[in-house]
Amino acid sequence: MNNxxxxxxxxxxxxxxxxxxxxxxxxxxxxxEVFGFLGANGAGKSTTIRMLTGILTPTGGKGSVAGFDxxxxxxxxxxxxxxMSQKFSLYEDLTVEENLAFYGGIYGMSSxxxxxxxxxxxxxxxxxxxxxxxAGSIPLGWKQRTSLACAIQHNPRILFLDxxxxxxxxxxxxxxxxxxxxxxxxxxxxxxxxHYMDEAEYCGRISIMHAGKIIxxxxxxxxxxxxxKKTIEDVFIYLVSNADVQTNQSNN
Amino acid sequence: MFKRIKAIIKKELYHILRDPRTLAVIFAMPVMMVxxxxxxxxxxxxxxxxxxxxxxxxxxxxxxxxxxxxSEYFNIKEFAENYTTIDYQLELGIIKAAIIxxxxxGENRKKQPVSQIQLLVDGSDPxxxxxxxxxxxxxxxxxxxENQNSLKMIPINFSDRFLYNxxxxxxxxxxxxxxxxxxxxxxxxxxxxxxxxxxxxxxxEVLLVSxxxxxxIIAAKVIPYVVLSIIDGIFILIFAKLVFDIPLRGDxxxxxxxxxxxxxxxLSIGLLISSMASTQQIAMMAALxxxxxxxxxxxxxxxxxxxxxxxxxxxxxxxxAKYYMIIIRxxxxxxxxxxxxxxxxxxxxxxxxxxxxxxxxxxxxRAQ
Ligand SMILES: Nc1ncnc2c1ncn2[C@@H]1O[C@H](COP(=O)(O)OP(=O)(O)OP(=O)(O)O)[C@@H](O)[C@H]1O
Ligand SMILES: [Mg+2]
Numbered sequence: 001m002n003n004x005x006x007x008x009x010x011x012x013x014x015x016x017x018x019x020x021x022x023x024x025x026x027x028x029x030x031x032x033e034v035f036g037f038l039g040a041n042g043a044g045k046s047t048t049i050r051m052l053t054g055i056l057t058p059t060g061g062k063g064s065v066a067g068f069d070x071x072x073x074x075x076x077x078x079x080x081x082x083x084m085s086q087k088f089s090l091y092e093d094l095t096v097e098e099n100l101a102f103y104g105g106i107y108g109m110s111s112x113x114x115x116x117x118x119x120x121x122x123x124x125x126x127x128x129x130x131x132x133x134x135a136g137s138i139p140l141g142w143k144q145r146t147s148l149a150c151a152i153q154h155n156p157r158i159l160f161l162d163x164x165x166x167x168x169x170x171x172x173x174x175x176x177x178x179x180x181x182x183x184x185x186x187x188x189x190x191x192x193x194x195h196y197m198d199e200a201e202y203c204g205r206i207s208i209m210h211a212g213k214i215i216x217x218x219x220x221x222x223x224x225x226x227x228x229k230k231t232i233e234d235v236f237i238y239l240v241s242n243a244d245v246q247t248n249q250s251n252n
Numbered sequence: 253m254f255k256r257i258k259a260i261i262k263k264e265l266y267h268i269l270r271d272p273r274t275l276a277v278i279f280a281m282p283v284m285m286v287x288x289x290x291x292x293x294x295x296x297x298x299x300x301x302x303x304x305x306x307x308x309x310x311x312x313x314x315x316x317x318x319x320x321x322x323s324e325y326f327n328i329k330e331f332a333e334n335y336t337t338i339d340y341q342l343e344l345g346i347i348k349a350a351i352i353x354x355x356x357x358g359e360n361r362k363k364q365p366v367s368q369i370q371l372l373v374d375g376s377d378p379x380x381x382x383x384x385x386x387x388x389x390x391x392x393x394x395x396x397x398e399n400q401n402s403l404k405m406i407p408i409n410f411s412d413r414f415l416y417n418x419x420x421x422x423x424x425x426x427x428x429x430x431x432x433x434x435x436x437x438x439x440x441x442x443x444x445x446x447x448x449x450x451x452x453x454x455x456x457e458v459l460l461v462s463x464x465x466x467x468x469i470i471a472a473k474v475i476p477y478v479v480l481s482i483i484d485g486i487f488i489l490i491f492a493k494l495v496f497d498i499p500l501r502g503d504x505x506x507x508x509x510x511x512x513x514x515x516x517x518x519l520s521i522g523l524l525i526s527s528m529a530s531t532q533q534i535a536m537m538a539a540l541x542x543x544x545x546x547x548x549x550x551x552x553x554x555x556x557x558x559x560x561x562x563x564x565x566x567x568x569x570x571x572x573a574k575y576y577m578i579i580i581r582x583x584x585x586x587x588x589x590x591x592x593x594x595x596x597x598x599x600x601x602x603x604x605x606x607x608x609x610x611x612x613x614x615x616x617x618r619a620q
Contacts, residue, residue, distance in 0.1 A: 053461045075463070083461040087454025091263065093270045098263070105259020106464045150458075 006031050006066055006158055006189045007052065013060030014047050021047040023212035024061060029191060029205075034184045036203030036220075037193040038236065043209040045193040046086055049162050052191070053083050066157055079107075082156035084147050086163045086193075092136025096127065096146050099135050100153060107154035117153040125149055125179060141172035148179065152188075159183065161192040165199065177202050197233035208236055210243050256464050260472035264446065268476065274442065278480055282434045282488045286495065289426045298559045300384055303330035303338050303350040310358025316369075319395050320351070325387040327558075342374050343592060345578060349373045349384040376425060376585035423496035428580040429553040430492075431485045432514065432573045436547045438481040439518035440525065441539040446473055447526035448535040466615070474519055481515055482508070489584075502583035506590055510579050513600040517572035518543070520607035527614035547573035575599045 007029035014022040022044040029035040039045045050056040052065055054074035063070040066080040090099050097118070104114040122128040125145050130138050135146060144164055152159060161180075165173040177199065184190050184204075192203070200206045200220055207217040216223060216239055220232050229235045268274050302320070306313050320326045329347050332338045338350045352370040360367045371388055375381040447470075450456040459469055492498045521543055529535035549555060550564070551573035557565055568574050575596035582588035590597070 050457075055457055055460055078461060078463045081461070083458060085454055085457050085461075087457070089455050089458040091267070091455065094263065094266050098266060102259050102263045103458075103462070105262070106256045106459065106462045108255050108463065110255075 004030055007035070007064070007191060009048070009052070009061065009063040011061035012048065012051060012058050012063050014044075014051055014056060015059045020212050022051070022058075025209070025212075025214045026061075027207055027214060027217055029189060031189055032184055032187050034180060034190045034192065034202070034204045036200050036206035037191065037209065038195065038197070038200055038206055038232075039193070039209035040195060040240070044212040045209060046162055048209075049083075049160050049191070049193060053081060053160055054078065080157045082151035082154065082159045084151045084159075084161045084164050086166070088143060089147055089150070090135040090143060093134060095132050095134055096138070096142075097131045099146060100150055103150040104153055109154055114153070117155075121149045121153055124182070141168045141175075144168060144172070144176065145179075148176070152183065156188065158189045158191065161190065163193055163195070165194065165196065173199065197231065197236055200232040200236075206232070208239055210240050213243075215239050215243050253468065257468055257472040257475075260464070260469065261475055264473060264476045267446065268480070277442065278438060278484060279487075281437070282430070282484055283491065285430055285434065286427060286488060286492050289423075289430055298324055299327040300325060300349065300387070301327050301329040301347045301558060302384070303332055303341060303347040304328060305332050305335065305338060305350065305352045307355040308353050308357040312358035312361050313353045316353065316392075316395055319391060320388075323387070323391055325383075325391075338372065342372065343582075343586060343588065345374070345582070347374075349388070351388070376581060423492065424498045424585060425581065426554075427488065427492040427496065427498050428584045429551070429573075429577050431488050431511075431580055432551065432576045433544070433547045433553060434484055434488060435481045435511070435515060435576075436518045436543050436573055438484055439477055439515055440522035440543040441536065442480075443474055443477050443519060443522035444525040444529065444535040444539050445532050446477075447523070448529045449532050451526075452531045470523065474523075478515055478519070481518075482511065485511060498584070500584055502587035503589075504583075507580060507583045510576075510583075510593065510597055510600075513597055513604065514572060514576040514579075517576075517600050517604035517607065520604045520611060521572075524607050524611035524614065527611050546571045550574065551577050553577060570603060572600055572603050575603075 005028040007027075009028070010026050011024040012022060012026070013020065013024050025044075025048060037045050037048065047056065051058045052063060052070055054070060054077055057071060065077045068074075068076045068080075070077065091102070094102065100118055100121070101114060104117065109117070118131075122131060125148070127142065127145055127149065130142055130146075135143060138146070148161075148164065151161075165176050168176075173196070180190055180192065181202070192199075194200065203220060205217065205219055206223070207214045209215070216235075218226070223235055224230065224232065227235045227238055229238060268278070304317055304320075306317065317328070321328050330338070330341055330350075332341075332350075335352075338347070338352075341347045342350060350372040352372065354369065357367060357369065369392075371385070373381045373384050447456075450459065460466070489498070489500060493500060522539070525535055525538045525542060529538055546568075547553065550557075550560075550568045550571045552568075553573065557568050557574065560568070579588075579593045579596050582593050586592075
């Protein structure tokens, strides 16, 4: 399974006991794409990301990231990806710069590589002013930028962002998405989960997940046309309530 | 690989240096405990293991031995033929005191106004030392008065000579044990907290997605605390030497080597705890119950193990501090050689390996 796709999932499934958190999802993401992974709370977005990044082992199906198998070649995958987890991954008692140095270090970067990467990032993410502040003391929007900087300083080919903009104001979100665009233009593939429907409009392609299943997948403009809705939010609401009706019917 | 480990160690040092609570545990706690425990504690002690050398084999000597045998304060472990056996057993800690009845004791008691027997006390342990002297004195006084009617009243003098810890300083006995408690605290408590903290805050997940291997994470997290606990141990001993003038008699290199075995045990327990605890709070409670309390209560640090009820005494077998207590007291106070403490050393290796195995199995099953 390749043909230019850098992420592939085939019938990927994860069960926790009897509960199926991710139910046989199939999708692929091409190089340089910004792929939006939409879904309500508990839909299974994080669980999918954790399988792709090798934190969780799938209970069914298969997948590959950067051409490597997600079950057998996790170590090779790790060198090629950046990951920003839904929970904060910064050490609050370290400064922004120390956090960056730490994450650079665990990716095996030399101090020379790190200082040039830092210089570039401070400029690009406009965060020169906060570099000496403790990560615990800066506003949420800046924390998210710092987390992003930590995830991209080792030049990953693929970036996994799990709700990177949760809880911040629209302005900060917009700024964050500008950076995501930049990254994708430089050839980095971005896999991003969100439950902000307006953000979905910025993505090249989106998938909508509900109760562990992907219920639709495609380009946002095309999807809106297909379902004759004005916004992705409307598409989402339409599909999710439909899916609920269907499950209710099949239950009866 | 070294770059990755270096990065984690550096980060860990920032955590330690910037957290007042951790600093307090590492530096303020030992000072406080040395001062607190530095003053001897008096307790009721029973079943003190003692030995006898009876050179006389007379009715009088047997009567005296019988009185000791009947007392609940003493437990006669050994009837030795000569001094060498007794000395060896004192050194091993099998007995805490020995009573030597000289030849001619029986004759003497009939004819002379004053007879003498000799009492040898393992003075490295002043609690026992004092207790043995007091109880034995009381018993002998009683023995003399009981025999008043049948024999002439003959007071028996003790010519007691304390071994190892001639001036019976409580601090001498307590402080080496304190090293064990503090090392356990730094190694087991702090390592388990630092690992569960990463789980709790979610940073562990990001570490696991990076090229760092779990074994590197553990190694890098453990190294700073090993170094710190060794520094702490040395710090306590130097501080105690200055304040209480405790002796540093034995082979300090041997002590350092055996301390590393103890640290190995403590770390294994710390890892075992962090493999089970998902939050810092749980880790802290578990470490308190599983390491600190047993190290203080069940290790012979304060309460003598031989006066505990049998089930509790059996439980002490899995308390690493129990073995280390014997090692560090032996080396510092009696200048014991490796041969004397080798059983304890082997016990530490076994215990540490068992804990580590369980922790590894738990980490593996939890990873899924
Ligand atoms: N380790 C686990 N054990 C049991 N159940 C789990 C576990 N991890 C996730 N789940 C369950 O799986 C479901 C999907 O969780 P997931 O975190 O993937 O959702 P999500 O789409 O990321 O939601 P959110 O927007 O809240 O982050 C949830 O019902 C969750 O409770
Ligand atoms: Mg999630």
